[in-house]
Amino acid sequence: MKPAIISKLLSQNDAGQTGGHQAGILIPKSGGILDFFPVLNINEKNPRIQIVFTDETDRKWEFNFIYYNSKLFGGTRNEYRLTGMTFYIHQNNLKQVTDSDMV
Numbered sequence: 001m002k003p004a005i006i007s008k009l010l011s012q013n014d015a016g017q018t019g020g021h022q023a024g025i026l027i028p029k030s031g032g033i034l035d036f037f038p039v040l041n042i043n044e045k046n047p048r049i050q051i052v053f054t055d056e057t058d059r060k061w062e063f064n065f066i067y068y069n070s071k072l073f074g075g076t077r078n079e080y081r082l083t084g085m086t087f088y089i090h091q092n093n094l095k096q097v098t099d100s101d102m103v
Contacts, residue, residue: 006036012096016089024083027065034080040067051082061088 012018014025027034040047048066055061064084071078088094 006033008033010094010096015094015096016086017096024081024085027080027082029080037065037080040065042067042069042072045069045073055092061085063088 008014008025008028010025027037037051038049040049046066046068048064051063051065053061053063062084063082065080066083067080068077070076
């Protein structure tokens with residue numbers, strides 16, 4: 001089976017550069033990236049599933065795919081995220097991509 005590959009330019013919040021307690025990548029609802037992930041039960045508050053990813057060195061990483069859907073339950077959040085990534089992000093020195101990085 002051929003591995004699936006997705007990519008996303010990271011924001012400061014994605015890369016844990018904003019001082020939050022945990023880094024986690026926002027998964028956009030448009031653009032096809034969300035189609036890569038399993039479907040979560042939107043009738044459940046904040047449904048989640050653990051996903052195992054393999055990096056280019058064949059190391060396995062376990063992340064949480066979560067739909068923060070409190071907006072459907074009277075709250076404000078309505079976003080998909082990969083969480084549990086703080087160590088991975090720091091280990092791989094992931095940072096926000098800026099315009100100067102794109103040159």
